[in-house]
Amino acid sequence: MSTPLSWYLILAAALFSIGLFGVLSRKNAIAILLGVELMLNAVNINLVAFWRYLDPAKMTGQVFAIIVFAVAAAEVAVGLALIISVYRSRKTVVADEIDLMKW
Amino acid sequence: MTADQIIFLLCAALILGSALMTVTTRKLIHAALWLVAALFGVAILFAILQAGFLAVVQVVVYIGAIAILFIFAVMLTRRVVLDKGQQTRSNWWIPALLGLLILGGLVFLILGQPDFGRTAVEMPTGVDTLRNLGTALVSPDAFVLPFEVASILLLAALVGAVYIATGNKE
Numbered sequence: 354m355s356t357p358l359s360w361y362l363i364l365a366a367a368l369f370s371i372g373l374f375g376v377l378s379r380k381n382a383i384a385i386l387l388g389v390e391l392m393l394n395a396v397n398i399n400l401v402a403f404w405r406y407l408d409p410a411k412m413t414g415q416v417f418a419i420i421v422f423a424v425a426a427a428e429v430a431v432g433l434a435l436i437i438s439v440y441r442s443r444k445t446v447v448a449d450e451i452d453l454m455k456w
Numbered sequence: 457m458t459a460d461q462i463i464f465l466l467c468a469a470l471i472l473g474s475a476l477m478t479v480t481t482r483k484l485i486h487a488a489l490w491l492v493a494a495l496f497g498v499a500i501l502f503a504i505l506q507a508g509f510l511a512v513v514q515v516v517v518y519i520g521a522i523a524i525l526f527i528f529a530v531m532l533t534r535r536v537v538l539d540k541g542q543q544t545r546s547n548w549w550i551p552a553l554l555g556l557l558i559l560g561g562l563v564f565l566i567l568g569q570p571d572f573g574r575t576a577v578e579m580p581t582g583v584d585t586l587r588n589l590g591t592a593l594v595s596p597d598a599f600v601l602p603f604e605v606a607s608i609l610l611l612a613a614l615v616g617a618v619y620i621a622t623g624n625k626e
Contacts, residue, residue: 355458359572361501364468366562368475368494370555375479377551378544383529384484387491390522391475394498397510405505406576410583412592416599418510419589422517423606427613429522433529434621440533 361402369395382436382446386429393425463504471497482543488526495519506579509586 368391375388397418404414440446443453474494478487495518502511545551566572592598 355460355575356464357573357575359566359569360461360464360468361505362566362572363563364471364501366559366566367472369562370559371472371475371479373558374551374555377554378548379479380543380545381484383526383533384479384487384543387478387487387526390491390518391478391494394495394518397514398498398501401502401505401507401510405507406574409506409577409585410580410588412585412589412598415507415510415585415589416592416602418507419513419593420602420606422513423610426517426522427609429525430613430617431620433525434617436529437532438620446533 358402358406361398361406365395365398365402368392368398380447380449382439382448382451383433385448386432386436389428389432390425393421393428397421460504464501467497467500467504470494471501480544484530484543485527488523488530491526492519492523495523506585509589 372388372391372395375391376385377388379385379388400414400418400421404412404418407414436446439451439453443451445451471494474490474497477490478494481487481490495514499511499514499519502508502514593603594600
């Protein structure tokens with residue numbers, strides 16, 4: 354384990370930025386959720402790397418990585434259900450055209 | 457350059473390349489498959505970090521459940537945004553600039569911390585991390601409360617997803 358901690362942090366930062374770019378630049382609502390998944394994975398890399406490099410005897414990092422898994426699963430289930438529901442009534446998944454609640 | 461670092465760099469190249477393809481490729485189904493590749497790279501990273509349980513959970517939950525859910529959603533909503541044509545906004549350079557700025561700021565901050573150059577502490581001998589993880593998740597003086605909150609969140613998401621995705625209510 355001679356890899357410095359900063360390498361993991363920089364990898365996670367890069368993955369987070371790519372995910373952010375995907376969320377902000379894509380038109381399709383499903384593609385936006387794909388970007389969110391990338392960002393959540395970047396967070397998980399950080400949590401596990403800090404766990405391993407700082408205090409492997411305490412399980413804080415791994416426990417919160419598992420909670421992030423649960424949150425990601427919940428987010429995807431509800432998000433895709435919303436997209437499919439909107440698709441059924443409006444025949445579109447383009448985020449710009451879903452403006453039902455626009456003032 | 458030790459073997460550890462070479463494996464890490466290969467893994468990082470896999471993750472970042474697949475992530476870039478995920479956000480830029482035109483066909484949505486290909487984007488979902490590239491996401492699977494990126495998630496698999498992260499699972500390898502967890503294995504390198506000696507978090508074997510998380511590597512397995514990553515494969516089972518992320519690749520086995522979430523990615524398949526994405527592929528189903530793509531198939532169910534396929535014909536709207538035909539895979540042809542512009543998939544990104546016309547002003548895509550603003551998010552690109554923002555991402556690069558955030559990446560630059562984060563890298564600057566990380567490299568500015570001398571403490572982050574450290575290498576991993578020795579894994580304490582005789583410690584069963586999987587047993588510790590299980591105990592920590594249900595022990596009252598550790599993380600039982602976040603654990604229960606996560607289960608309630610999952611239940612709420614399950615009920616909500618079923619309610620939203622079921623069609624005509626009457």
